[in-house]
Amino acid sequence: MKGYMGKLLRVNLTNHQISEEPLDPKLARDYIGGAGLGVRLAYDEIPPETDPLGPDSKLFIMTGPVTATRLGTAGRYEVVFKSPLTGILCDASSGGHWGAEFKQAGYDGRAQKVAKS
Structure with missing residues (x-):
């Protein structure tokens, strides 16, 4: 799979498992x-x-196939979650170094289960 590392990182903040x-x-x-x-x-x-x-509830932080390449805007990543305001799935896009560094660490995304309130 060109452009992908082939792995997701699962983080469970309730039972502290990765x-x-x-x-x-x-x-x-x-x-x-x-x-x-x-x-x-x-x-x-x-x-x-x-x-x-x-x-x-869960939060997903995902990179795309061009993240960490030499293409423009290759540092972008998406955060996907269920909105507390509307109750629908939403996504937010962000840039900087985090997306590329996460991809270079060997992951395409992170699925995070929130901690107990």
């Missing part, structure tokens, strides 16, 4: 980029009835 899992090549191919992949994962893993601020 694990790696392979990135499904079909998902990476069908939902190109950090926003597409992040929204697909959030849609699959956050049930509609989940409280956005509750302990079962």
Whole structure:
């Protein structure tokens, strides 16, 4: 899979566990980029009835296939979450060094389960 590292980092702040899992090549191919992949994962893993601020909510931070390359805007990453205001899935785009450094560490994204309130 060109442009992808092939791994997701899972962080569970409730039980303080961190694990790696392979990135499904079909998902990476069908939902190109950090926003597409992040929204697909959030849609699959956050049930509609989940409280956005509750302990079962998740946050996805995803990079795209050009992150950490020499192309312009290659430091971008997406943050995908369920909005506490509207209850729908939202994404925010950000830039800087974090996306490229995360990708160079060997990961395409991070799925984080929030801590118990």
